[in-house]
Amino acid sequence: MNAQYLQLGKETLSFQQIQTLLQKKQQISVSEEAWKAIDHCRKYLDRKIESNDQLFYGINTGFGYLQNVKINNDQIEELQYNLLKSHACGLGEEVPHEIVKLMLVFKIKSLSYGYSGVQTTTVQRLIDMHNHDVIPVVYTQGSLGASGDLAPLSHLCLPLIGLGKVYYEGKCIPAQQLEKLLNWKPVSLKSKEGLALINGTQFMSAYGMYCLQKAHRLIQWADLIAAISLDAFFCNAQPFHPSIHRIRPHKGQVETAQNIINFLNGSEIVNAPGKAVQDPYSFRCIPQVHGATKDTFNHILEVFLQEINAVTDNPNVFPDEDLILSGGNFHGQPLALNLDFLAIAMSELSSISERRTYQLISGQRDLPLFLVKNPGLNSGFMIPQYTAAGIVSENKQLCTPASVDSISSSNNQEDHVSMGANAATKCLRVINNVEKVLAIELLTAVQALDFRKPQKSSPIIEKVASKFRQHVLFNEADRVLHDDIIKSINFIRLEQLER
Numbered sequence: 001m002n003a004q005y006l007q008l009g010k011e012t013l014s015f016q017q018i019q020t021l022l023q024k025k026q027q028i029s030v031s032e033e034a035w036k037a038i039d040h041c042r043k044y045l046d047r048k049i050e051s052n053d054q055l056f057y058g059i060n061t062g063f064g065y066l067q068n069v070k071i072n073n074d075q076i077e078e079l080q081y082n083l084l085k086s087h088a089c090g091l092g093e094e095v096p097h098e099i100v101k102l103m104l105v106f107k108i109k110s111l112s113y114g115y116s117g118v119q120t121t122t123v124q125r126l127i128d129m130h131n132h133d134v135i136p137v138v139y140t141q142g143s144l145g146a147s148g149d150l151a152p153l154s155h156l157c158l159p160l161i162g163l164g165k166v167y168y169e170g171k172c173i174p175a176q177q178l179e180k181l182l183n184w185k186p187v188s189l190k191s192k193e194g195l196a197l198i199n200g201t202q203f204m205s206a207y208g209m210y211c212l213q214k215a216h217r218l219i220q221w222a223d224l225i226a227a228i229s230l231d232a233f234f235c236n237a238q239p240f241h242p243s244i245h246r247i248r249p250h251k252g253q254v255e256t257a258q259n260i261i262n263f264l265n266g267s268e269i270v271n272a273p274g275k276a277v278q279d280p281y282s283f284r285c286i287p288q289v290h291g292a293t294k295d296t297f298n299h300i301l302e303v304f305l306q307e308i309n310a311v312t313d314n315p316n317v318f319p320d321e322d323l324i325l326s327g328g329n330f331h332g333q334p335l336a337l338n339l340d341f342l343a344i345a346m347s348e349l350s351s352i353s354e355r356r357t358y359q360l361i362s363g364q365r366d367l368p369l370f371l372v373k374n375p376g377l378n379s380g381f382m383i384p385q386y387t388a389a390g391i392v393s394e395n396k397q398l399c400t401p402a403s404v405d406s407i408s409s410s411n412n413q414e415d416h417v418s419m420g421a422n423a424a425t426k427c428l429r430v431i432n433n434v435e436k437v438l439a440i441e442l443l444t445a446v447q448a449l450d451f452r453k454p455q456k457s458s459p460i461i462e463k464v465a466s467k468f469r470q471h472v473l474f475n476e477a478d479r480v481l482h483d484d485i486i487k488s489i490n491f492i493r494l495e496q497l498e499r
Contacts, residue, residue: 008109009034012309015301019213021105022098027131028105030112030123037114038123042190044319045117049073049191057315057326058195059117080194081161087198088154088164090139095152095203097135097167102206103156104130106308107197116196117317125160125187134159134178135167138203144409145332145420148313149203152421157197162186192317199313204335207424208304211339211431212297215346218434219294221492222349223256224464225442226286227263229356231457232448234365236275237264239284252298253291260286262499267458276365282355289352296345300338307335332420336403339423343430347395350437354388357441360448361385371447371475378478381444384485388440391433398426398433439488443472443481450474460498467495 006021009031020026030038045059050073055061060071071079095103108126111118129136136159142151158164159175166178179185230237240257264270278284315326361381363369372380402423408415446465449457456462471487 005029006105007031008105008112010037010113013109013305015212015216015305018102018209018308019216022102022210022213028108028127030108030127034112034114035120038112038116038118038120041114041117041317041319042119045192045317045324046190048324049076056192056324058199059192059315059324076191077189080189080191083194084154084158084161084189084198085163087150088158090142090151090155092139092141095138095140096210099206099210100135100138100156101130102210103138103152103202106202106205106209107153107156107200109308110200110202110311110313111196113311115311115316115318116313117192118196119187119190119193122160122187122189122193122197125184126157128182128184129159129166132182133168134182136175137165137167137172140421140425143203143421144407144414144417145201145204145336145422145424146330146417147410147414148199148330149201149332149421150198152203153198153200156202160187160197161189192315195315196313199330201307201312201330201332201335201420204332204339204420204424205304205307207421207428208300208335208339208342209308211342211424211427212301212304214431214435215297215342217497218346218349218431218438218492219290219297220497221438221442222290222293222353223259223286224263224460224498225353225438225445226283226290226356227260228445228449228457228461228465229360229441230260230283230286231264231267231269231461232445232452233279233283233356233360233367234269234272234275234452235279235283236277237261237270239279240264240287245287250288250291250295252294253287255294256291257287263460264458265460267461268455269452269457272455280355280359282352282359286352289348293345293349296341300342300345303334303338332418333403336418336420336423339420339427340399340401340403343395343423343427344399346427346431346434347392347399350388350392350395350434353434353437353441354385354392357385357388357437357444360444367448367451371444371451372478373476380475380478381447381481384440384444384481387485388437391437395430395433398430402426435489435492436485439485439492442468442492443484443488446472447475464498467491 006026006028136156138152138155143149240260245254245257312329361370369375370380370382372378402419405419472484
């Protein structure tokens, strides 16, 4: 298989494949086995409808509370068009383009198993949209996270029938204009297809996987930045001794302690005499706090990998068993709970990070107050900590769980919903905030470390600090620190992690 392509089918998608897809902007294809399964299911469904007067939800009936309204065979195609149009009720900000592309990939993946009754031409058009970098305009608000992500997925799929708007070659244009540019014709949707397209958890799962890949990087940076702060604050290395963690062997805790030891290996500062017997919790308990976030991350990743490799529309078609079954695989409760959990776990990384920043500017341990020469005339690093504190407080507010809420809809037919879409969008806000707070700690820690000279930290930390100084100079006197913080954010976002 060409490394520029990611092939979708029955094989399980891995986290590494998702990371590669995002980093290298791969194109996608579908396996021959998947094409056969899709076609087999569609042909079965066509035969079933032609030879049977039975009501099948969403195939020859209305939707939601209108489930008992029979739709004549000659109106079934119109039913699918009406479904996409009527459910495209999204509002709010536009979903980031990378997440929209993940939505396309995960929708194709779910359809590729051959339990959804779609046409091969429909799947091919979704593939073409992804590979031609056609980005439908999708909005963040509108999904209750239970009947599938109805509104966001409707906007995602409107271009299939020549409606909605898309981004193409950097411009936002009507889907009809795109069809002329690419010589595409609208897809003629058959029975069940509209429902297969807009039922599913692809909005929540795309947000979740995007958050997870970003969280994965920030978790690694958090350990490295904490190690810089440890040396800058002249901390004792005793809390990271393997014996301590051997008797409370949470996997993430053990891993974090070892990471810190590795990062500090060879430091002159860490072995210098005169250390305090105990350091503040924000330094001493790094393994316990960072480690708990890692263990949470691993649990949540397992849930999301299960989800993106599953079928989540309704009803489900089983050609070989001669079954069409209506159920609830679109309900986002597993995702909602874990998106809330991820937000909480990542928020704690920012919480403890801000406390280390606070300690570094406090004027203790032979560091100047606010890490600047001539404090008083200069405010130094006083206000970046304010910014970090404000962001940490915002995260606390955002970490109120969305998943404990539910509002009945569809005339009480859909009487319990997950609110997973709200959990998803606020989780991304939390993770973006964590990146900012860690960037402020990095900015502060490298400034503090410079005051330890001529003593040197470890080779790894000295290398990171040297690279950082290529972007952000030592702060001799007050300047506009917004610019430095933005550079620090970009450093974390773009710089390769040291090991």
